[in-house]
Amino acid sequence: MRRPLIAGNWKMNGTKSSAEALLSGVVSGAASVAKAEIAVCVPFPLLYLGERLLADSGIQLGAQNVCTEPGGAYTGEVSAAMLVDFGCRYVICGHSERREYYGETDEIIAKKVSVSIAAGMKPILCVGETLQQREDGLTEQVIGAQINGVMSRIGIDAFDRLEIAYEPVWAIGTGKTASPEQAQDVHVFIRNKVADESAAIAEKIRILYGGSMKAANARELLSQADIDGGLIGGASLVADDFLVICQAG
Template sequence: MRRKLVAANWKMNGDKATVESLLSEFVQNVDGQSIDAVVFPPALYVGQVADKLAGSGIEFGTQNVHHADKGAFTGELSLSMVKEFGCRYVLVGHSERRELFGEDDALVADKVAAALAADVTPMLCVGETLEQREQGVTEKVVGGQIQAVLDKVGIAAFERIVIAYEPVWAIGTGKTATPEQAQEVHAFIRKQLAGSDESVARKCRLLYGGSVKAANAQELFKQPDIDGGLVGGASLLADEFIAICQAAKEA
């Protein structure tokens, strides 16, 4: 059975006091022994997060990383840097990185490969826009995003990759795919992986990442191919995130 995973993506939000308050609640109320929980803070707070989560069973990572280990890349972070702080995960290919910062499938694949080489778990984000969904090309778009990574790292690597399906039209909009819609795409992703290796496909964890909230988490996590959630806005509310983690535990 695949172990449930719930991740908090704080995006560009928070300050020292907020980080301290949220993590105090998480440490007290999130059962890091029964599920995997991961926090993705803004990079400036990784050191504070590392100190606060030490020994808690809750992991943490960065929201982005560069694929080179060092060099003249102003403003970027390398895998060796994030590892030095104890990060075990990194978000790769979030829709905001793709849309706002021009990251294409090839660059995302390079970042996944670099993370794997550094023994850091990449959380690969994939998903379609509203226009693409309405055009009926969801599977083509999502499949292409995954295929770019498959071509780069091979199917065996997906035992060490977490995939987060995040329909772009449901991020920060308050809209959420129905559990059935989400399951349909998750099943497609698992089928795509199974086309290369059924064993790997069964082991790879697939998360839903489109406006997950306490109110919808339980129904989402009951779906056979949804193994947890990548949580945005709700992860900045301690009670919401704790309730989502509890729903994952119960599921």
């Protein structure tokens, strides 16, 4: 049985005071969440606050990016060891916003996944197709290539130590959501792809759905057999909404 994971992706949002209010709200409501594991992936400057406010809450802290290199002269970068030092359990790798705006290739993403695992964190590896690709019937081809692009570099065994998030690019920040059936179909495709290499890992691996999951649609999405949680954008910025999604998990 896979325990659902609901992870907030705050993206580039939050000040010290808004983050303090949001984290405190999530911590105080977390007791009402029976089953799901909860994580919040905050911007780097808020990790320090997150570590302090989430201590002993059972809620995991995560980051949204990591450097491919272990340390040294990489101005502006943050290493996996630094994230671990700040209490991070999770790190988002390969979000479509990073693929699109920062030119992250499968090679870079594979390195980020690899250094994160080596440092003891669990990467959340994001994959997803654009609207054009879906309309051209290329969804499986694109997602298959994104998974291969990482698996061929770091090996199937690493998939035992990561989570996958299916995030259709057309559903990110648009308010559009994949229907539960559309999402389930892609999740099955991803699980089968992992099963081609290892049936045991495929059975265990959590595949989250991301892309405008919100309080109103979470229950239906999360009731699908192969949707093992959510990576939550905008709705993770409102404690009550995020908690409703966590309760649906």
